[in-house]
Amino acid sequence: MILTSTENVFKGYATSKNMITRFKLAALLVAALISLSFSASATTHTISGNGNYNDTKLWSAGYQGNVIFEGDTVMLSGNITMNVDVVVKGAIFIKSQARFTGNKNLVVMDEGFVMNNGMTIVDAISNRGTVYNKSILETHKDFINTGKVFNNQSMVVGNILDNVGNISGNGGQLIANAKFVNSKSGQIQGNIDVCSANFMNVDGGSIDSTFVSFCGARIFSEVYLTASIRKEQVVLSLLNSENKKFQKYEIEKSVDGLTFTTIASVEGNNIEDVSKAFRYSDTDLSASSKVTYRMTLTNEDGSVKMIPAVEIGNNTLAGH
Numbered sequence: 001m002i003l004t005s006t007e008n009v010f011k012g013y014a015t016s017k018n019m020i021t022r023f024k025l026a027a028l029l030v031a032a033l034i035s036l037s038f039s040a041s042a043t044t045h046t047i048s049g050n051g052n053y054n055d056t057k058l059w060s061a062g063y064q065g066n067v068i069f070e071g072d073t074v075m076l077s078g079n080i081t082m083n084v085d086v087v088v089k090g091a092i093f094i095k096s097q098a099r100f101t102g103n104k105n106l107v108v109m110d111e112g113f114v115m116n117n118g119m120t121i122v123d124a125i126s127n128r129g130t131v132y133n134k135s136i137l138e139t140h141k142d143f144i145n146t147g148k149v150f151n152n153q154s155m156v157v158g159n160i161l162d163n164v165g166n167i168s169g170n171g172g173q174l175i176a177n178a179k180f181v182n183s184k185s186g187q188i189q190g191n192i193d194v195c196s197a198n199f200m201n202v203d204g205g206s207i208d209s210t211f212v213s214f215c216g217a218r219i220f221s222e223v224y225l226t227a228s229i230r231k232e233q234v235v236l237s238l239l240n241s242e243n244k245k246f247q248k249y250e251i252e253k254s255v256d257g258l259t260f261t262t263i264a265s266v267e268g269n270n271i272e273d274v275s276k277a278f279r280y281s282d283t284d285l286s287a288s289s290k291v292t293y294r295m296t297l298t299n300e301d302g303s304v305k306m307i308p309a310v311e312i313g314n315n316t317l318a319g320h
Helices: 014-035
Strands: 044-047 050-052 073-078 079-081 087-088 091-094 099-102 104-107 112-117 118-120 123-126 132-133 134-139 143-145 149-152 154-157 160-163 166-176 179-181 193-196 197-204 225-229 233-240 246-256 259-268 278-282 291-298 304-312
Touching: 087 091, 104 112, 123 132, 132 134, 134 166, 149 154, 166 179, 233 291, 233 304, 246 278, 259 278, 259 291
Parallel strands: 044 073, 050 079, 073 091, 079 099, 087 104, 091 112, 099 118, 104 123, 112 132, 118 134, 123 143, 132 149, 134 154, 143 160, 149 166, 154 166, 160 179, 166 193, 179 197
Antiparallel strands: 225 233, 233 278, 246 259, 246 291, 291 304
8 A cells, every 4th residue: 555644654664575576576677778679769659548568459559678779759548557667767757647557666767757647556666867757656565766756736655755855846755655765866856745754864965945845844055954073972963054043952862773862852941042052962872873863843833844864874873
């Protein structure tokens, strides 16, 4: 069952089945890269009606296979079951009112383009090209993005969203039920709402907070959390260049990236000068090879906002 509300983002992390899914996605990528098959000329194919993707009767010119080659375009309408893995090197357009659903994987290669105007629900997605969603797009399992995603409506990732590409949109919402990791060259920008109970912006990932919101609440534009390693302690600093006052500061810690425990709670009236960075030293390193910290701030009106997490790993703490 696909979870579509923020109440359900607390579901578990990857199981062995999810790891198998990632191996399958990787295998599909390799197979697509080394494939010697090619399309003789650029053509547009139409699939419509009700039935399986590989049903030759639904294709205007016969089933073209599960690989959409460079230069080729597939126009999909009706109610189509995704009963085979689909690799997109060309383009596929899921029309308005169309349904493209199933338990197989969608792999979008570097030049691949997916335009979703209908309802698309697949097992997992690996995107190196461009995915443009203007309606409903969901995965049962992971979404691995190294390309570009434009989301103007509703996207739900059943398990983990791993982003090292670019995610943007105009008025859309993107939910990752288990975990949302924005890392390395990953960028989140545009008028988009992202939501996950376990959101991490680590290892160089960037967020343009001009319009981005987090679970319906605006992300702070000038307030962010940093962490530094010192002798036998981790020093957390909340940089607050807006000099904004908060009712409460709470710091949470996790040694597995899943379960967080509150390790400090400070009332705002105990902080005399908000222009100075709020700092907290954690001396309980507990021999963990990786530790994740996150922070929630309570505004004066009682509303709560979460600061994206920071991670200290893997070998950084090993010597302490």
